[in-house]
Amino acid sequence: MEFPSSTGITVHHTPYPFIASSKFHNSLTKNVVLITGASRGIGRATALGFASAGASVAVLARSTASLTSLVEEITTKFGTPVLAITGDVLKDAVGVVKRVEEKLGPIDIxxxxxxxxxxxxxxxxxTSDLDSWWKVFEVNVxxxxxxxxxxxxxxxxxxxGVVITVxxxxxxxxxxxxxxxxxxxxAIxxxxxxxxxxLRPLGILNFIIHPGMVKTDLSLGENSSSSVIIGDEMREVQSSYVDYMIDEPELAAQTFVALAVLASEGxxxxxxxxxxxxxxxxDLEEVLNKxxxxxxxxxxxLGLKRL
Incomplete structure (x- = not known):
């Protein structure tokens, strides 16, 4: 399987000057951000990135225990307001947002x-396996x-408002x-x-972002809560992709912050x-210049090609 690339655009696997966190220090001090899947990997790096930019951060995961060390790190390093939330968005998205806004204020990002x-x-x-098949749609869409x-x-x-969807x-x-x-x-x-x-005419921007090839629990098939990769054959297929997983999670995190700051600045x-x-x-700067x-x-x- 050949992975796509943008002809003529510089490719990065680690953060680079245009998206460097040092550029955006305290740029989002008046903003509240809600991050889902925040306990590890890209989500954790994203929470730290927004905290570095001064935002008040609400981090959502399935268990409080997985968020404890993240909350401690944000509090120690940045001193920004942080709220850990556990909950099922599929059951009560409105309730999750209400809890954030009661503690931190209206959500901006x-x-x-x-x-x-x-x-x-x-x-x-x-036939019964198809319930798990469709569960992917519930979580991802x-x-x-x-x-x-x-x-x-x-x-x-x-x-x-700004929405960033992975x-x-x-x-x-x-x-x-x-x-x-x-x-x-x-679909998403x-x-x-x-x-x-x-939404854009109403001032709401939304970005759909591929976070790079990062070694995470999901990409490695180690999601303990469900059967992500089933069978030895599939594990062999998945392992063939591992050599491509060379991107740092901070590359995605700092790109998210850069997009949010630029959007907030108009x-x-x-x-x-x-x-x-x-x-x-x-390279975000090169793409924006085009x-x-x-x-x-x-x-x-996303679209279809026709004759």
Whole structure:
């Protein structure tokens, strides 16, 4: 399987000067950010990145214990307000948002990072297995949409807001054995592409971001809460991807912060990426400088090619 790349754009695997956290120190002191899937990996790095920028941070995960060390690190290093939340977005997205706003104030930035996957031959799935197949859609599509809808009242009242949703390069690939994951990521990418038509005129920007090839529990198939990779054959397939997983989680985290800061400052170029897919390995400054070409050619959108 060949991974896509942007011709002529510098590729990064670690943070670089344009997105360096030092540039954005205390740039978001008046902002409240909610981050899902925040206990480890990209989510944890994202929480630390926004705390470094001075934001009040609400971190959401399935268990309080997994968030304890993160809260302690944010408090010790940055002293910014931080709130740990446990809850099921699928059951009560409105309740999650209400708890954040009661403790920290109206949400300015939402980061939809939580996700799940499933790898197995479709021909080996039983009828009962399809419940797990569709669970991927609930976590990867229903949950982020529910949270976006739950934060809308605050965004509309302020006439601004930023949503960052973690996408995946699988929408560009022909990757076998993960149809539920790939199609769920395609679905959320298309949904947010269309929502941008409604929301951008209201001051709400949303970005769909591939976080790079990072070694996380999800990418390594180590999600203990469910069967992500099923069977020895599938583990062999997944292990063939490991050599590509060379990106630091901070690359994604600092890209998220950079996008949020630029959006909050009203940067015209960054508005071009709203409703579009972006890969954090691509140099953000170089891509933004091609905003005219992106608009003219309607790049970074999901669609069909026709004769």
């Amino acid at each position: 939402l980061v939809n990072n939580a996700a799940t996957s499933r790898m197995r031959r479709f021909t080996e799935e039983s 229903k949950a982020p949409i529910a949270l976006i809808h739950a934060v809308l009242p605050s965004f509309l009242a302020k006439k601004k 996408g995946s390069s699988v929408v560009e690939l022909q990757a076998p054995f993960i149809p539920s994951y790939s199609s769920s990521k395609a 990418t298309k949904a947010l592409q269309l929502l941008d038509i409604e 940067d015209e170029k960054v508005k071009t990426l709203s409703g579009r897919y972006f890969d954090v390995e691509d 905003y005219d070409e992106i608009e003219t050619r309607d790049l970074y959108k």
